[in-house]
Each structure stands twice: as structure tokens, then as C-alpha cells.
Amino acid sequence: MGLFNFLNRQKESGKAMVAMLPVAESKGIEETHNEVTDVPCEEKQQPLTVSYATGWPIDVIYGYLHKNYEQKGFDDALVKSDLAFRDMNANIIRNKILMVFREINLNYDVMRQDLQTRLETCSAAGLLTTVSDIEKRISIIDTHKSELHRLENDFCNGKNEASIPLQSYECGFLRGIATIAMGGLGCKPSPVTKITMPEFSANQMATA
Numbered sequence: 001m002g003l004f005n006f007l008n009r010q011k012e013s014g015k016a017m018v019a020m021l022p023v024a025e026s027k028g029i030e031e032t033h034n035e036v037t038d039v040p041c042e043e044k045q046q047p048l049t050v051s052y053a054t055g056w057p058i059d060v061i062y063g064y065l066h067k068n069y070e071q072k073g074f075d076d077a078l079v080k081s082d083l084a085f086r087d088m089n090a091n092i093i094r095n096k097i098l099m100v101f102r103e104i105n106l107n108y109d110v111m112r113q114d115l116q117t118r119l120e121t122c123s124a125a126g127l128l129t130t131v132s133d134i135e136k137r138i139s140i141i142d143t144h145k146s147e148l149h150r151l152e153n154d155f156c157n158g159k160n161e162a163s164i165p166l167q168s169y170e171c172g173f174l175r176g177i178a179t180i181a182m183g184g185l186g187c188k189p190s191p192v193t194k195i196t197m198p199e200f201s202a203n204q205m206a207t208a
Contacts, residue, residue: 057104058144061151064097065162070172077176086173090166097165101152105145112141 076089115138122130154162 054144056140056144057107058148060100061104061148064100065151065155065164067165069093069165069169070175073169073172073174074176074179075172077173078180081177081180086170090169093165093169097155098152101148101155105148108141108145108148112138115141 072089073086076085079085115134119131119134119138122134151162154160155165158166
């Protein structure tokens, strides 16, 4: 019984370590579990999807900041060309991106805490190569955190490349209003007044 309990503890600790590993290692984790068929649905779901650039969580922020909302702004203007409606939808986009900033920052904080614990353990064991590798990963996290702080400030102040989402939405909304003003999509044509001519009989036309 003691052996089974020991193996169970090893499995549980292994799952905890996998959950705390940086996103950059997610591809390797997925490859090692490709042959497992009875995996619960909860374990297959991942909160972050990274498929390009650095392979770290900051890529999610880059994806949001490079997204073009011009078409959405245009469509919203055709629905209701009101400035209050525009501001409401722009605030929804803004708050959603700010929430993603918080999620990514928390993800980096958890990753850094885990690496810091591993660093202390490996240092005590004298594993110099592993310590060096962990220090490099912590340095990357610190660099990404600094970049996230800069991008979040730029986004809040509408500066530099971080202003793309809200500026593109504003551009699309104004284009939609201009389209309506020019009688394009979303503008109903004014009714044409039908003019009826009086009818004359043959005798009236003769006497005329």
C-alpha cells in the first residue's frame, strides 16, 4: 500500500508541475501526451493559445493589439449612427483588452514564482547548469513584464502601436456615418411624390 501511495503522490505532483510550466514548453508537453486516449476534457483545455512570435503569453497581447476593428466600427455605425452607441462599443473593446493584460500579467507572476522556487532548490543541490537555465527564463519573464507595462500604458493613453484597436474602430465608425450621409448602405431613399394629371373628356378638349 505504501508503494501505491507514493506513486499516486508522484502523479499528482507531476500534474502540478506541468500546470505551472511556461507556455513556451507547452508544445513539448502536448507531444508527450499524444498517445494518451483517456484524457479528461478539463485537462485538454488551455487558457492561453499561442501560435506565433515568441511562444510566450505576451503573444496573446500582441494578437489583440494588432487586431483591426474597422469593419466592426463600420457595421455598428450602420446599425445606429449615434456617438453614445460608438463610445459604449469602444469601451467594451477597451475593457476586454485591459482584462487580457491583467490575465497575462498574473500568468507571468505565477510562472516566475514557480521558477524562483525551482531556482532555490537547484542552487541548494548544486545543479549549476539547471540554475543558469532557470535564471535565463526568469530574465525573459522580467523583460516581458516590462514590455507589458509599456504596452498597457500606451494602450490606456492611445499612443504608438497600442492604439491600433480603438483607432481602427473609430475609423470604421466614421466611415459608416459617411456612407450613410452619402446615401449608401443603411440609408433608405426618400419617397418619390407621384404627380397625377387631370383627365379630360373629348367634349372638354374640343371646347378647349
